[in-house]
Amino acid sequence: MILRVENGAYAYKNGPLLFRDVNLEVRPGELLSVLGPNGAGKTTLLKCMMGLLKWKQGRSSLDGTDVASMSERALWTTVAYVPQARSASPAYTAFETVLLGRTGRLGVFSTPKQADLEKAEEVLALLGISRLSQKLCSQMSGGELQMVLIARALAAEPSILVLDEPESNLDFKNQLIVLDTISKLAARGIACIFNTHYPEHALQRSDKALLLSGGEALYGSTSGIVTEANIERAFGVKAAIGSFETAGNELKNVIPLHLSTGEGGAAPEQPEQNALAAVTVISHDYAAAQRINLLLHEYSDMIVGRMGMPYRERGVYIIHTSLDGPRSRIEALSQRLSIIPGVSAKTTYAKEEHELA
Amino acid sequence: MSSQRINPEASYRLGTAQKLLLLILPLVAALAALCFGRALISPREVFLAVWGKLRGEQTVNGTVALTVWNIRLPRILLALLAGAALSTAGCAFQSLFANPLATPDTLGVAGGASFGAALGILLGFGLVGIQMTAFAMGIAAVALTWLGGSGRGRGLTSVVLSGIMIGSLFSALVSLVKFVADAESQLPAITYWLMGSLQSAGYKNLALGAPPILVGILVLLLLRWRMNLLPLSDDEARSSGANVKALRAVTVICATAMTASCVAMCGQVGWVGLLIPHMCRMKFGSNHVSLLPASVSLGAVFLVIVDTVARSVTAAEIPVSILTAIIGAPFFILLMRRSGGWRL
Numbered sequence: 001m002i003l004r005v006e007n008g009a010y011a012y013k014n015g016p017l018l019f020r021d022v023n024l025e026v027r028p029g030e031l032l033s034v035l036g037p038n039g040a041g042k043t044t045l046l047k048c049m050m051g052l053l054k055w056k057q058g059r060s061s062l063d064g065t066d067v068a069s070m071s072e073r074a075l076w077t078t079v080a081y082v083p084q085a086r087s088a089s090p091a092y093t094a095f096e097t098v099l100l101g102r103t104g105r106l107g108v109f110s111t112p113k114q115a116d117l118e119k120a121e122e123v124l125a126l127l128g129i130s131r132l133s134q135k136l137c138s139q140m141s142g143g144e145l146q147m148v149l150i151a152r153a154l155a156a157e158p159s160i161l162v163l164d165e166p167e168s169n170l171d172f173k174n175q176l177i178v179l180d181t182i183s184k185l186a187a188r189g190i191a192c193i194f195n196t197h198y199p200e201h202a203l204q205r206s207d208k209a210l211l212l213s214g215g216e217a218l219y220g221s222t223s224g225i226v227t228e229a230n231i232e233r234a235f236g237v238k239a240a241i242g243s244f245e246t247a248g249n250e251l252k253n254v255i256p257l258h259l260s261t262g263e264g265g266a267a268p269e270q271p272e273q274n275a276l277a278a279v280t281v282i283s284h285d286y287a288a289a290q291r292i293n294l295l296l297h298e299y300s301d302m303i304v305g306r307m308g309m310p311y312r313e314r315g316v317y318i319i320h321t322s323l324d325g326p327r328s329r330i331e332a333l334s335q336r337l338s339i340i341p342g343v344s345a346k347t348t349y350a351k352e353e354h355e356l357a
Numbered sequence: 358m359s360s361q362r363i364n365p366e367a368s369y370r371l372g373t374a375q376k377l378l379l380l381i382l383p384l385v386a387a388l389a390a391l392c393f394g395r396a397l398i399s400p401r402e403v404f405l406a407v408w409g410k411l412r413g414e415q416t417v418n419g420t421v422a423l424t425v426w427n428i429r430l431p432r433i434l435l436a437l438l439a440g441a442a443l444s445t446a447g448c449a450f451q452s453l454f455a456n457p458l459a460t461p462d463t464l465g466v467a468g469g470a471s472f473g474a475a476l477g478i479l480l481g482f483g484l485v486g487i488q489m490t491a492f493a494m495g496i497a498a499v500a501l502t503w504l505g506g507s508g509r510g511r512g513l514t515s516v517v518l519s520g521i522m523i524g525s526l527f528s529a530l531v532s533l534v535k536f537v538a539d540a541e542s543q544l545p546a547i548t549y550w551l552m553g554s555l556q557s558a559g560y561k562n563l564a565l566g567a568p569p570i571l572v573g574i575l576v577l578l579l580l581r582w583r584m585n586l587l588p589l590s591d592d593e594a595r596s597s598g599a600n601v602k603a604l605r606a607v608t609v610i611c612a613t614a615m616t617a618s619c620v621a622m623c624g625q626v627g628w629v630g631l632l633i634p635h636m637c638r639m640k641f642g643s644n645h646v647s648l649l650p651a652s653v654s655l656g657a658v659f660l661v662i663v664d665t666v667a668r669s670v671t672a673a674e675i676p677v678s679i680l681t682a683i684i685g686a687p688f689f690i691l692l693m694r695r696s697g698g699w700r701l
Contacts, residue, residue, distance in 0.1 A: 052592050076598030083593050090455070090588040091643040096369050100585055104598020111370075111582040111646055156598070
């Protein structure tokens with residue numbers, strides 16, 4: 001199922017356009033993050049995308065079918081929505097809440113069948129929250145409730161999952177749990193779209209990013225969109241993007257430095273440079289190797305050499321690739337490799353000519 | 358942790374024993390109520406009287422047969438119906454507005470129906486005429502509430518506010534009717550009627566008032582799983598794939614028709630719609646698959662018991678509304694303290 005938005009624009013009643021020219025495409029297994037300052041319309045954008053709000057202009061479609069023309073039932077068995085976890089939840093148990101996710105697949109007058117009960121149990125187990133089954137949602141912590149809401153969405157067996165600020169208001173550990181869950185779901189082939197306040201979560205998790213900046217929508221590969229220049233433009237904050245190296249990966253982080261002075265905001269456009277690089281990937285998960293191959297295929301025009309080696313004794317798959325192409329595309333590829341769960345990926349760039357001299 | 362695993366089926370549906378109990382309790386209460394009264398009648402005589410009436414034979418002495426069949430039975434049927442209807446409507450409105458303080462009267466139904474009844478008494482209508490004007494005005498009040506409060510971009514809160522306004526408008530109209538009513542005969546009749554009484558019960562009233570209640574309860578029972586979507590936020594409910602607008606509309610129509618029909622038959626019986634659903638929530642949880650049948654059954658049981666007490670303890674009958682509060686409020690507080698608070 002491919003979700004596509006073409007020329008989307010939205011305005012509140014009699015107001016100016018909140019955002020315009022939204023164009024995006026999300027394929028199975030892809031993760032799209034939506035960024036933007038408070039009030040830029042991130043949640044509104046998600047709602048328009050799913051047809052909960054009507055686009056002022058443009059349209060969204062699923063495999064070419066306009067979402068606005070789909071029946072509620074057909075739409076909501078494909079797309080599932082995880083709203084922001086509110087504190088005021090009805091006093092249903094986690095199990096009942098997850099079961100509610102099956103409603104779209106039930107007849108109007110029917111109650112859940114044995115198969116639905118089993119599905120709900122399965123989803124709770126998949127997310128590792130079976131222990132919460134009989135706990136009341138009204139008595140849960142924010143982190144627990146968020147996981148239950150994700151479980152409810154999954155119970156509908158969607159191919160596209162839309163999450164509204166899933167990791168806001170959560171502590172450190174729970175943020176990690178929620179984000180890991182999203183990554184895991186994407187790796188299982190579900191397309192995930194999520195709003196976030198954290199540019200680094202976008203860098204560490206998503207293939208693609210959409211940044212709302214003053215009514216404009218910047219869209220592309222995450223490494224190309226979440227840049228210091230774009231952050232300054234959208235948020236009015238001078239930030240530094242750095243990276244932290246672990247044994248297996250290079251993690252990007254974003255540190256806000258100070259409010260933008262307004263002067264010299266627009267950095268001069270750098271001419272695109274070609275670079276030479278070697279990417280080494282170790283996949284600890286055989287299924288992920290499949291996904292890596294698909295990704296490499298997408299960037300095959302840059303690949304000048306490649307060696308793949310299954311190392312069965314240790315159950316890992318090792319891939320070396322040599323790349324020659326625009327630096328931004330190489331960065332995009334290495335970023336997208338690094339976000340796959342169970343994969344270690346690092347990129348080494350060849351020294352440039354002036355460095356060699 | 359895995360040892361704590363609970364059978365999921367048992368956790369969200371009523372067990373067989375509970376189902377049976379909810380079915381039997383109203384029957385037992387009704388049977389007991391047939392026996393009790395200012396004159397005690399043994400269960401055997403009650404059975405014989407009903408049996409004889411159905412067969413058209415004279416089985417017990419005339420007074421007993423008359424008491425059981427013409428006085429007590431219609432009244433008990435009315436109590437069963439009204440209790441079930443008020444409790445179910447209260448439960449539906451609390452879920453619909455996600456507000457624990459919502460009652461069957463939240464949208465101004467009872468205010469409208471009271472005005473209709475008062476008007477009927479003022480105009481000198483018969484019992485059936487009063488019932489019909491009450492029902493019509495109850496429905497009209499909710500229609501006004503809905504027209505005033507709903508609309509594009511307005512939430513359910515504005516409907517509730519509109520309901521409060523319409524309710525107070527109609528209670529002013531009731532005062533107006535009382536003001537112009539004849540102080541000797543009509544005014545006491547109106548006042549007594551407004552207090553709520555099941556005294557006027559007869560098969561004619563029941564034939565007119567029962568269908569809206571029975572249909573309402575049946576529809577809501579059929580929708581019991583979907584009703585779980587009612588307390589959720591708009592977008593959440595819609596993204597479940599259900600037609601939430603239709604669900605809300607059906608809920609409002611059923612609950613309104615049931616309440617209007619009740620008020621038309623027996624005046625304003627307060628408390629049942631607030632007490633019973635909350636007691637059921639404490640005992641059975643918020644899941645309507647079990648909550649709704651429990652509310653239907655226990656609402657019926659409660660009103661039968663209260664009405665039996667109302668007509669048995671003293672020679673002059675106590676208005677039932679007074680008793681629902683006197684019995685209900687302490688019991689509710691006791692249950693709340695023991696179960697750790699109300700929940701929705």
